[in-house]
Amino acid sequence: MGNTPAVSCLTDGGDVGSLNKYLTARQLQLVQDTWDVMKQDLPALGLTVFLKLFQTEPDLKRLFPKIVQMNEKNELEWEVDKDMLQRHAVTVMEGLGAAVESLEDSDFLNSVLVSIGQTHVKRNVKPQMLRRLWPSLNHGFSEMLGEQYTKETMEAWRRLYNYISCQMKRGMQDPEGKLLDDAETT
Template sequence: MGILFSILFRPCQRCRRHHYQLSTYLTPGQIQLIQCTWSILKLDLVTLGLTVFLHFFETEPDLKMLFPKMIRMNESNQLEWDVDRDMLQKHAVTVMEGLGAAVETLHDSHLLNSVLIALGQTHEKRNIKPYMLK
């Protein structure tokens, strides 16, 4: 998200205060297309979120180490790479809801900025470091 934020939101050159304009990067038609697509995808956030995370974990197994609450321990106290699906489902839906909030505020750069800042603050509280998100 940090990379997305830095690419999409740059200070407006026409004014001295920090005023960010998403319209510099997306046309109204593109925003509408993204929002219409999201309106279909959001009908099943559970399946969408689980699909995204399970794909991440299949293609990048080391990502599982970033989610210690979802990794199960076996009787020998060794890590198992099986994922706690209930916890993953809750997290996946939370992530998809955050993505949805961003998509639904694409028409308002200031509101989107607030959504992304709140998302960053949530990650900061959980001690998520920028390198973990790349």
Template sequence: MGNTSAVSCLNDGAEGVHLNKYLTARQLELVQDTWDIMKTDLPTLGLTVFLKLFQTEPDLKRLFPKIVQMNDKNELEWEVDRDMLQRHAVTVMEGLGAAVESLDDSDFLNSVLVSIGQTHVKRHVKPAMLKRLWPSLNHGFQTMLGEVYTKETMEAWRRLYTYISSQMKRGMNDPDAKLSCDDVGTT
């Protein structure tokens, strides 16, 4: 399963965590197999996830000022620019897909996820908000996969999302750290 030493890619020497401590080989296989099904329709998956997120976590719509319209009282409206939302949702799903396709290289995956966490700080996303996306992702996966989305598969995806969130939080907690993977193998 990829590299055996934990590497951080952050100059602060923070210890990297490897995916094989979060998911079994079987869980990795379930994630990859179901991603192969879902990646064929990223626009539908992404819209399903984000519309559910806006429905269940309406306060998070403030994080999307270009997508969610404000009224003249500066209050959020339900009016959503679906084209912009779909573009954003596809970008997020493509990022998830890149993570799934990098599951065999925890060092690379960690560096990418830390960097994504750092960029989310600029968008006013707080680490505690990450867990609020899981129910909407879970809903999207269930909608796309139907009967294929078993309890075992759901648990594999939940564990992967926990891993992704933990790495993003590392970046969010140190948004100004310079990424340097030149030191791979030295931390």
């Protein structure tokens, strides 16, 4: 998990928009097959992921002021509104599912992921924060899949998450969509 080297975004001459540069056909199939299992209980998956995130990255709780309760000293409490957290977590997992179901259409997938990145800028999410979600996702996937979550499957999901992060970073770096608009007109 922690010893796996990060996959860098393809930016220097690489095709940042092509998912098949990131994942093999086998990896795509592993992701789709395991998603079919995990999507059966998105509330459990989402809650597992976000509770782990709050446990391992407590400073990120500040990004969720409606979910994480503040005390009278205006300090974050450990207690969270689990119902609201679960609703948010399901929304995030549904977004992940939409990405998995759009793996065959890189252009559509990229536009959605860039847009998600743009909206996260408004929530004060920084590009470097995206990588901090992976260990919690990895934990949630492992919990949901058990023995089915092999090293090969984990690597496929890690590479997909890196791809998703790269596309979201593009949106975060261009929150108004100006660079994309300029690229389309040239």
